[in-house]
Amino acid sequence: MVDPIRRKIIKTGAAATVLAATRGFAEQPGQDGAAMSFYENGRVRLRYEEVGSGFPLLIIPGGGLNSAIAGLATHPFNPLEEFAGENRVIAADLRNSNRGQSSGPLEVDRPWDAHTDDHLGVMDHLGIDKFMVLGFCIGGPFIWNLLRRAPDRIVAAVLAQPSAWSAEHPTLFYDNNMRGWGPELVERRSEITMDMVDRFLHTMYLANADFVFTVTRDFVRELQTPILILPDDIPAHPYDVAMEAAMLAPQSEVSMFPWKQPMERIPLAVRQIRSFLRAHRPVSG
Secondary structure, three states: OOOHHHHHHHHHHHHHHHHHHOOOOOOEEOHHHOEEEEEEEOOEEEEEEEEOOOEEEEEEOOOHHHOOHHHHHHOOOOHHHHOOOOEEEEEEOOOOOOOOOOEOOOOOOOHHHHHHHHHHHHHHHOOOOOEEEEEEOOHHHHHHHHHHHOOOOEEEEEEEOOOOOOOOOOOHHHHHHHHHOHHHHHHHOOOOOHHHHHHHHHHHHHOOOOOOOOOOHHHHHHOOOOEEEEOOOEOOEOHHHHHHHHHHOOOEEEOOOOOOOOHHHHHHHHHHHHHHHHHHOOOOO
8 A cells, every 4th residue: 555645756756766766776884794785766865784684674773863874883782783683674874864874855844754755765675565663762753654654564663762742841852953963964965054954843843743743642542553662761752752652552562661771671671672573573474
């Protein structure tokens, strides 16, 4: 099933998309033996890596709009290392991250969907239909949006320390990115202005300032996809929203909390994720 947004894109730009998708991509060494490649679609150029074999697992690194594969080395655990033994693990630098090598237009009117186009585009490029997904931080809202856009493709999802809106810090993400992402991007990209960054961030974080930014509580309440949530408790990763989402989602599970402190607990969390992924991995025919 093709969702309405992607159907519109396909209708209006099918020829350009087909031409771009058939371009060659350069194979280079990446993290921990992963194959580093580039996928191009029109003006979008995405750097991605894949490692391991088995059922596909898409990884969305944390780091907000500076999300990049390299950042996985600083996460509580590195899924490229932990899950490559049982899964085909794919990760990409976020479009226009200052820490990565992916680039593309700043789509000020559809920031979340533009990035979701990229996530789905990489999987389409690799010939992957159904997959599981694990995301840190900003990966939480991205995963909810993937579940909204392509519910028939996501087999199971893991949200680790997911970002969400907080009434106590209502402009946190807008403020942080206006300082820590926008100025460096504008310095690198002469065609992008701070006014464009302002409009992009306003649409992304202030126009729908509630819950998890990308979906409603009613959506989560009706969702039948298996979900595992590993909550955090800092302003950018509010515990109460993570737990509210877990309570609403009928097929949800929750990790122990806290799961990152002491550090000895992290292997237990990884073990739970591995068991969750195994439990929901489709049986090959």
